[in-house]
Amino acid sequence: MWMAVGTLSAASEGEAATGKDFDVTDMIMHHIGDSYVFHIISFRNGEGELVDVSLPLPVIVWHEGHLKVFLSSRFSGGNELVALGDDHLRLYHEKIYLTDAAGTLHYGADHEVLNPRPLDLSITKNVASMLLASLLLSLLMINIGQRYGRRGGLAVPKGMQLVVEPVVLYVRDDIVNAQIDKDKAGRFMPFLLTIFFFIWFNNMLGLIPFFPGGANMSGNIAFTLTLAVFTFFASNLFGSRHYWQEILWPPGIPIYLKFLMIPIEFIGMFTKPFALMLRLFANITAGHIIVLSLTSIIFVLQSIYVAPLSILLSLMIFALELLVALLQAYIFTLLSALFIGLAVNEHH
Amino acid sequence: MGILTPDPGLVFWTSLSFLLLLLLLRRYAWKPMLRALKVREEYISFSLQDAHDAREELRGLEETRKKMMEAARLEREKIIREARELRKEIVAEAKKVAEAEAIRVLAAGREQLERERRETMAALRQEVGLVSLEIAGKILHDELKNDARQQAVIAQYMKEMDLN
Numbered sequence: 163m164w165m166a167v168g169t170l171s172a173a174s175e176g177e178a179a180t181g182k183d184f185d186v187t188d189m190i191m192h193h194i195g196d197s198y199v200f201h202i203i204s205f206r207n208g209e210g211e212l213v214d215v216s217l218p219l220p221v222i223v224w225h226e227g228h229l230k231v232f233l234s235s236r237f238s239g240g241n242e243l244v245a246l247g248d249d250h251l252r253l254y255h256e257k258i259y260l261t262d263a264a265g266t267l268h269y270g271a272d273h274e275v276l277n278p279r280p281l282d283l284s285i286t287k288n289v290a291s292m293l294l295a296s297l298l299l300s301l302l303m304i305n306i307g308q309r310y311g312r313r314g315g316l317a318v319p320k321g322m323q324l325v326v327e328p329v330v331l332y333v334r335d336d337i338v339n340a341q342i343d344k345d346k347a348g349r350f351m352p353f354l355l356t357i358f359f360f361i362w363f364n365n366m367l368g369l370i371p372f373f374p375g376g377a378n379m380s381g382n383i384a385f386t387l388t389l390a391v392f393t394f395f396a397s398n399l400f401g402s403r404h405y406w407q408e409i410l411w412p413p414g415i416p417i418y419l420k421f422l423m424i425p426i427e428f429i430g431m432f433t434k435p436f437a438l439m440l441r442l443f444a445n446i447t448a449g450h451i452i453v454l455s456l457t458s459i460i461f462v463l464q465s466i467y468v469a470p471l472s473i474l475l476s477l478m479i480f481a482l483e484l485l486v487a488l489l490q491a492y493i494f495t496l497l498s499a500l501f502i503g504l505a506v507n508e509h510h
Numbered sequence: 511m512g513i514l515t516p517d518p519g520l521v522f523w524t525s526l527s528f529l530l531l532l533l534l535l536r537r538y539a540w541k542p543m544l545r546a547l548k549v550r551e552e553y554i555s556f557s558l559q560d561a562h563d564a565r566e567e568l569r570g571l572e573e574t575r576k577k578m579m580e581a582a583r584l585e586r587e588k589i590i591r592e593a594r595e596l597r598k599e600i601v602a603e604a605k606k607v608a609e610a611e612a613i614r615v616l617a618a619g620r621e622q623l624e625r626e627r628r629e630t631m632a633a634l635r636q637e638v639g640l641v642s643l644e645i646a647g648k649i650l651h652d653e654l655k656n657d658a659r660q661q662a663v664i665a666q667y668m669k670e671m672d673l674n
Contacts, residue, residue, distance in 0.1 A: 191512070281519075282517070283518075286519065286520070293523075296527045303540075303543075307539035308538070314549065315547075315548075316546075316553060330540075330543060331547065334544065351544060352532060352535065352540045359535075360528060382520060384516035384517045384518075388520075388525050389524070
């Protein structure tokens, strides 16, 4: 928290120094958005210069048969162009565009950039954060998994096992087994357990207000979209005959209603994962926005006296967000299990 | 809106890391974990069943023990009762035998006494006979110093003998 406040204060001082007002929306959008650098800290040195300490991240772009991998520091914050084949890459507002040698950007009516973008597979701040979460998760879980292999599975659980085990049991018994038929639940158990811990770890890492946390990966639409698509495949690829019958030729209703129901059921196939996607995205992003907004009050009002209230409020929301991090992982997993259960269960 | 447009790079990396994580964790974390949890649950339920069975068995044993104790108690009482009766019988028998023996001994004693008395009497009679004979001899010797006297005595005796 304090680091975030420090960052904000440095940022606001930076803005003030250039004579502009502190733009809350811009700051928040920057924080919840993605970046090609991992910002660590900003401070003013002895000469009063603003020093930005950031970790440059690898940029991986592919365009018309040309693949280029380089550190984002080569853009020097958007001032330099990087050549890729016949084109040039320009970093502008945290996005990479293809430009000519002069770096010309074409703007549309709403001041949006019209330049094409290359296929961008860069390890951005969000990706780095997610990879870190995945690394932590796999190290922890594989370590724990090894301990469960001891003494034929009867070793006394210790340490982190005692933390993870109740969660795994809860997911197994009250989410997966409760929603999916017993004989089919085992097949989806690894998927749902992974999705639960993956979301939870990414949420938690996003809540850490300083490096290497603070990214907003689980509040990014691409992240939630991907997971929702996995749930979509998990439920539809293993759908029972009964499930497809319900969609393609609903039984027990008059024929004219069938033609009404079929499109509804068909759309329903997509609205379910769509709701999953939006729910996680909105909840996590909203949490980040609220914490940042409450902290920004200090800089909007430009008064130190509002700081105690502002920080108290943001701390409360922050505590709430810790709960939401778990809750959203739970809801995503529960609804995924529910949708899979609807598709694969033999009877309702 | 920028934040509502999914970035293909993020989709790619999310898919890649999620799938890798899924494969990795399924193999090295969830499988051993779920198996161990299952083994533990079965072990606990088996142990509980085992303890229940053992308790039942113990209860059965306790009942058997009680039954055996009761049987032993009854047996003991029976034996004691029998022994008491036997004792009574033996004592009665012994008494009978002793009485008979006593009677026999008494009778034998009495017989002995009688025999001895008779013998004594016989001996006494003999002795008395001898002494009286001697005395008689002496008297006769004295009496029969003269013939008249002798005649008188013989006559006397003869008379007496007739009486006998």
